[in-house]
Amino acid sequence: MLRNGPLRWSTLACLALFLSAGNCLKKDSDDTPSGGGPTRTLSVTVTGCEDSSRMVTGTGISCPDDCSEGLANGTAVTLTADPDAPACVFQGWSGDCTGSGTTCNLNMDADRNVTAAFDYFGIEA
Numbered sequence: 001m002l003r004n005g006p007l008r009w010s011t012l013a014c015l016a017l018f019l020s021a022g023n024c025l026k027k028d029s030d031d032t033p034s035g036g037g038p039t040r041t042l043s044v045t046v047t048g049c050e051d052s053s054r055m056v057t058g059t060g061i062s063c064p065d066d067c068s069e070g071l072a073n074g075t076a077v078t079l080t081a082d083p084d085a086p087a088c089v090f091q092g093w094s095g096d097c098t099g100s101g102t103t104c105n106l107n108m109d110a111d112r113n114v115t116a117a118f119d120y121f122g123i124e125a
Contacts, residue, residue: 037072037073037074038073039070039071039072039073040070040071040072040073040075040108040109040110040111040112041068041069041070041071041111041112042058042059042060042061042068042069042070042071042077042106042108042111042112042114043067043068043111043112043113043114044056044058044061044063044067044068044079044114044115044116045063045067045095045113045114045115045116046063046064046067046115046116046117046118047115047116047117047118048088048091048117048118048119048120049083049085049088049118049119049120050088053083053084053085053087053088053118054081054082054083054084054085054088054090054116054118055081055082055084056079056080056081056082056114056116057079057080057082058077058078058079058080059071059075059077059078061077061079063116071108072108073108073109074107074108074109075107075108076105076106076107076108077105077106077107077108077112078103078104078105078106079097079103079104079105079106079114079116080102080103081093081102081103081104081116081118082102083118086121087120087121088118088119088120088121089118089119089120089121090102090116090117090118091117091118091119092116092117093114093115093116093117094114094115094117095112095113095114095115096112096113096114097114097116
């Protein structure tokens with residue numbers, strides 16, 4: 001027999017939600033399935049050179065083919081720019097990353113947009 005106490009009823013309610021929805025912690029659509037907080041979107045754009053001669057990689061990113069990723073709030077991400085061709089050089093980052101080093105470190109505490117600029121050697125952007 002089930003007691004009429006709050007612990008027993010909340011446990012039963014959670015079990016019913018789990019069986020119907022698959023997760024007691026699941027909330028709104030912008031929450032992760034584990035209930036760990038909102039998902040943040042990392043969007044990367046690459047410019048310059050040709051698609052096959054430049055690449056940006058990082059957690060879930062392999063751009064120019066896969067340039068967007070949903071990540072858990074607070075995830076640390078390192079993006080790496082690779083010209084991948086002798087005549088193509090990395091020019092720098094813009095948006096939520098800045099500078100001309102080939103790596104960019106981000107904390108996904110918000111949606112992030114990053115552009116990686118490449119150009120052919122000897123041609124200024």
